Amino acid sequence: GENVEQHPSTLSVQEGDSAVIKCTYSDSASNYFPWYKQELGKRPQLIIDIRSNVGEKKDQRIAVTLNKTAKHFSLHITETQPEDSAVYFCAASTAPSSASKIIFGSGTRLSIRP
Amino acid sequence: KAGVTQTPRYLIKTRGQQVTLSCSPISGHRSVSWYQQTPGQGLQFLFEYFSETQRNKGNFPGRFSGRQFSNSRSEMNVSTLELGDSALYLCASSRRRQTGGTYGYTFGSGTRLTVV
Numbered sequence: 001g002e003n004v005e006q007h008p009s010t011l012s013v014q015e016g017d018s019a020v021i022k023c024t025y026s027d028s029a030s031n032y033f034p035w036y037k038q039e040l041g042k043r044p045q046l047i048i049d050i051r052s053n054v055g056e057k058k059d060q061r062i063a064v065t066l067n068k069t070a071k072h073f074s075l076h077i078t079e080t081q082p083e084d085s086a087v088y089f090c091a092a093s094t095a096p097s098s099a100s101k102i103i104f105g106s107g108t109r110l111s112i113r114p
Numbered sequence: 115k116a117g118v119t120q121t122p123r124y125l126i127k128t129r130g131q132q133v134t135l136s137c138s139p140i141s142g143h144r145s146v147s148w149y150q151q152t153p154g155q156g157l158q159f160l161f162e163y164f165s166e167t168q169r170n171k172g173n174f175p176g177r178f179s180g181r182q183f184s185n186s187r188s189e190m191n192v193s194t195l196e197l198g199d200s201a202l203y204l205c206a207s208s209r210r211r212q213t214g215g216t217y218g219y220t221f222g223s224g225t226r227l228t229v230v
Contacts, residue, residue, distance in 0.1 A: 034218045034219075036219075036221075042223075043204065043221040043222060043223050043224060044157070044204070044219075044221050045221070046218040046219065046220070049218050089156065089157060101147065101159055101162050101169075101170040101172075102147070102159070102219060103159060104149075104156055104157040104159075105156065106154075106155070106156040107156045107157075
Protein backbone atom coordinates (compact mmCIF):
# COMPACT_ATOMS: atom_id res chain seq x y z
CA GLY A 1 0.00 0.00 0.00
CA GLU A 2 0.92 3.64 0.00
CA ASN A 3 3.65 4.66 2.40
CA VAL A 4 5.44 7.91 3.23
CA GLU A 5 8.69 7.80 5.16
CA GLN A 6 9.96 10.93 6.89
CA HIS A 7 13.39 11.72 8.36
CA PRO A 8 14.64 12.75 10.79
CA SER A 9 12.12 12.17 13.57
CA THR A 10 13.70 14.94 15.65
CA LEU A 11 15.80 17.89 14.56
CA SER A 12 17.45 20.58 16.63
CA VAL A 13 19.04 23.59 14.93
CA GLN A 14 20.51 26.87 16.09
CA GLU A 15 18.33 29.92 15.54
CA GLY A 16 19.23 31.46 12.22
CA ASP A 17 20.47 28.21 10.70
CA SER A 18 18.64 26.15 8.09
CA ALA A 19 16.57 23.01 8.65
CA VAL A 20 15.90 20.26 6.12
CA ILE A 21 13.31 17.51 6.43
CA LYS A 22 13.21 14.69 3.89
CA CYS A 23 10.44 12.35 2.78
CA THR A 24 10.10 9.49 0.35
CA TYR A 25 6.91 8.02 -1.01
CA SER A 26 6.14 4.62 -2.42
CA ASP A 27 3.27 5.14 -4.85
CA SER A 28 4.46 6.52 -8.17
CA ALA A 29 0.90 7.73 -8.85
CA SER A 30 1.22 10.34 -6.08
CA ASN A 31 0.80 13.80 -7.56
CA TYR A 32 0.28 16.21 -4.67
CA PHE A 33 2.67 16.76 -1.76
CA PRO A 34 1.58 19.05 1.10
CA TRP A 35 3.49 19.92 4.24
CA TYR A 36 1.77 20.59 7.55
CA LYS A 37 2.99 22.27 10.71
CA GLN A 38 1.51 21.33 14.05
CA GLU A 39 2.33 23.44 17.06
CA LEU A 40 1.89 21.98 20.50
CA GLY A 41 -1.77 21.48 21.31
CA LYS A 42 -2.95 22.88 17.98
CA ARG A 43 -4.31 21.50 14.74
CA PRO A 44 -2.04 20.71 11.77
CA GLN A 45 -1.91 23.61 9.34
CA LEU A 46 -0.91 23.57 5.70
CA ILE A 47 2.26 25.60 5.19
CA ILE A 48 3.22 24.78 1.63
CA ASP A 49 2.40 22.25 -1.06
CA ILE A 50 3.77 21.16 -4.41
CA ARG A 51 2.28 19.31 -7.34
CA SER A 52 4.03 16.71 -9.43
CA ASN A 53 4.44 18.97 -12.44
CA VAL A 54 6.67 21.34 -10.43
CA GLY A 55 10.19 20.68 -9.15
CA GLU A 56 10.49 23.44 -6.58
CA LYS A 57 8.31 25.98 -4.81
CA LYS A 58 9.22 28.78 -2.41
CA ASP A 59 7.27 30.88 0.02
CA GLN A 60 9.45 33.34 1.93
CA ARG A 61 11.72 31.26 4.21
CA ILE A 62 10.15 27.96 3.25
CA ALA A 63 10.86 25.92 0.14
CA VAL A 64 9.93 22.46 -1.04
CA THR A 65 11.70 20.39 -3.68
CA LEU A 66 10.41 17.32 -5.49
CA ASN A 67 12.33 14.60 -7.31
CA LYS A 68 9.75 12.42 -9.02
CA THR A 69 12.29 9.97 -10.35
CA ALA A 70 13.63 9.23 -6.89
CA LYS A 71 10.16 9.64 -5.30
CA HIS A 72 11.69 12.04 -2.85
CA PHE A 73 10.68 15.48 -1.59
CA SER A 74 12.09 17.82 1.00
CA LEU A 75 11.19 20.84 3.11
CA HIS A 76 13.79 23.56 3.58
CA ILE A 77 13.42 26.27 6.22
CA THR A 78 16.02 29.04 6.12
CA GLU A 79 16.89 31.60 8.81
CA THR A 80 15.02 29.59 11.42
CA GLN A 81 13.19 31.43 14.19
CA PRO A 82 11.82 30.28 17.58
CA GLU A 83 8.28 30.20 16.17
CA ASP A 84 9.39 27.53 13.70
CA SER A 85 9.53 25.04 16.59
CA ALA A 86 6.78 22.50 15.91
CA VAL A 87 6.12 19.07 14.47
CA TYR A 88 6.21 19.01 10.68
CA PHE A 89 4.40 16.39 8.62
CA CYS A 90 4.99 15.63 4.97
CA ALA A 91 2.26 13.94 2.98
CA ALA A 92 1.52 12.47 -0.40
CA SER A 93 -1.77 12.22 -2.18
CA THR A 94 -2.68 9.40 -4.50
CA ALA A 95 -5.51 10.95 -6.37
CA PRO A 96 -7.30 8.85 -8.93
CA SER A 97 -10.08 10.49 -10.81
CA SER A 98 -12.92 9.85 -8.40
CA ALA A 99 -11.37 9.64 -4.96
CA SER A 100 -8.37 10.78 -3.03
CA LYS A 101 -6.69 10.44 0.32
CA ILE A 102 -3.62 11.99 1.82
CA ILE A 103 -1.03 9.75 3.50
CA PHE A 104 1.15 11.42 6.11
CA GLY A 105 4.70 10.78 7.19
CA SER A 106 5.42 10.10 10.84
CA GLY A 107 6.43 13.68 11.61
CA THR A 108 9.60 15.59 12.50
CA ARG A 109 9.83 17.46 15.77
CA LEU A 110 11.85 20.59 15.02
CA SER A 111 13.38 22.51 17.91
CA ILE A 112 15.06 25.87 17.42
CA ARG A 113 17.83 26.58 19.95
CA PRO A 114 18.20 30.26 20.95
CA LYS B 115 -15.63 32.17 7.34
CA ALA B 116 -16.02 29.46 9.97
CA GLY B 117 -13.40 26.75 10.08
CA VAL B 118 -13.82 23.03 10.55
CA THR B 119 -15.77 22.36 13.73
CA GLN B 120 -15.41 19.18 15.71
CA THR B 121 -17.50 18.23 18.71
CA PRO B 122 -17.02 17.36 21.43
CA ARG B 123 -13.48 18.58 22.15
CA TYR B 124 -12.88 16.08 24.93
CA LEU B 125 -14.46 12.76 25.73
CA ILE B 126 -13.86 10.11 28.35
CA LYS B 127 -15.37 6.70 27.79
CA THR B 128 -15.13 3.26 29.36
CA ARG B 129 -13.87 0.18 27.59
CA GLY B 130 -16.65 -1.57 25.70
CA GLN B 131 -18.71 1.57 25.18
CA GLN B 132 -19.30 3.19 21.84
CA VAL B 133 -18.73 6.81 20.84
CA THR B 134 -19.82 9.17 18.08
CA LEU B 135 -17.75 12.15 17.00
CA SER B 136 -19.03 14.97 14.82
CA CYS B 137 -17.37 17.14 12.18
CA SER B 138 -18.81 20.14 10.35
CA PRO B 139 -16.68 21.11 7.35
CA ILE B 140 -15.99 24.55 5.99
CA SER B 141 -18.92 25.81 3.97
CA GLY B 142 -18.53 24.64 0.39
CA HIS B 143 -16.17 21.80 1.28
CA ARG B 144 -17.74 18.50 0.38
CA SER B 145 -14.87 16.15 1.16
CA VAL B 146 -14.36 15.13 4.80
CA SER B 147 -11.53 12.90 5.97
CA TRP B 148 -10.85 11.47 9.40
CA TYR B 149 -7.48 10.77 10.99
CA GLN B 150 -6.34 9.23 14.24
CA GLN B 151 -3.34 10.88 15.88
CA THR B 152 -1.40 9.15 18.62
CA PRO B 153 2.05 9.94 20.05
CA GLY B 154 4.66 8.25 17.92
CA GLN B 155 2.16 7.09 15.27
CA GLY B 156 1.59 10.34 13.49
CA LEU B 157 -1.58 10.82 11.50
CA GLN B 158 -3.26 7.57 10.53
CA PHE B 159 -5.92 7.78 7.80
CA LEU B 160 -9.30 6.40 8.81
CA PHE B 161 -11.62 7.23 5.92
CA GLU B 162 -12.79 9.88 3.49
CA TYR B 163 -16.33 10.84 2.59
CA PHE B 164 -17.56 12.77 -0.40
CA SER B 165 -21.17 13.24 -1.46
CA GLU B 166 -22.38 11.01 1.36
CA THR B 167 -20.26 8.11 0.09
CA GLN B 168 -17.15 6.60 1.63
CA ARG B 169 -14.46 7.00 -1.03
CA ASN B 170 -11.44 5.65 0.79
CA LYS B 171 -10.77 3.62 3.90
CA GLY B 172 -7.61 3.12 5.94
CA ASN B 173 -6.42 0.02 7.76
CA PHE B 174 -8.62 0.16 10.80
CA PRO B 175 -10.94 -2.57 12.14
CA GLY B 176 -14.64 -2.57 11.39
CA ARG B 177 -15.33 -1.07 14.82
CA PHE B 178 -14.50 2.25 13.19
CA SER B 179 -17.22 3.54 10.91
CA GLY B 180 -18.51 6.81 9.63
CA ARG B 181 -21.09 8.54 7.54
CA GLN B 182 -21.72 11.83 5.82
CA PHE B 183 -24.95 13.73 5.59
CA SER B 184 -26.39 15.72 2.71
CA ASN B 185 -25.08 18.96 4.25
CA SER B 186 -21.55 17.44 4.22
CA ARG B 187 -21.40 17.11 8.00
CA SER B 188 -19.78 13.86 8.99
CA GLU B 189 -19.87 11.58 12.00
CA MET B 190 -17.43 8.93 13.06
CA ASN B 191 -18.42 6.04 15.30
CA VAL B 192 -16.23 3.69 17.28
CA SER B 193 -17.89 0.68 18.86
CA THR B 194 -16.63 -1.61 21.60
CA LEU B 195 -13.95 0.86 22.66
CA GLU B 196 -10.49 -0.42 23.59
CA LEU B 197 -7.79 1.31 25.62
CA GLY B 198 -5.73 1.63 22.44
CA ASP B 199 -8.42 3.79 20.86
CA SER B 200 -7.36 6.67 23.10
CA ALA B 201 -6.16 9.32 20.67
CA LEU B 202 -6.81 12.69 19.10
CA TYR B 203 -9.29 12.25 16.26
CA LEU B 204 -8.92 14.90 13.60
CA CYS B 205 -11.28 15.66 10.82
CA ALA B 206 -10.25 17.61 7.75
CA SER B 207 -12.29 19.10 4.98
CA SER B 208 -11.30 20.06 1.48
CA ARG B 209 -12.68 21.04 -1.86
CA ARG B 210 -12.43 18.69 -4.77
CA ARG B 211 -11.06 19.67 -8.11
CA GLN B 212 -13.21 19.01 -11.12
CA THR B 213 -10.46 16.84 -12.57
CA GLY B 214 -10.26 14.72 -9.44
CA GLY B 215 -8.26 14.85 -6.24
CA THR B 216 -8.52 17.43 -3.54
CA TYR B 217 -6.96 20.65 -2.49
CA GLY B 218 -5.08 20.72 0.78
CA TYR B 219 -6.91 19.88 3.94
CA THR B 220 -8.12 22.26 6.61
CA PHE B 221 -8.10 20.43 9.90
CA GLY B 222 -10.44 20.83 12.82
CA SER B 223 -9.13 21.13 16.37
CA GLY B 224 -9.89 17.49 17.01
CA THR B 225 -11.69 15.42 19.60
CA ARG B 226 -9.45 13.99 22.29
CA LEU B 227 -10.86 10.61 23.26
CA THR B 228 -9.68 8.90 26.42
CA VAL B 229 -10.74 5.32 27.03
CA VAL B 230 -10.44 4.13 30.62
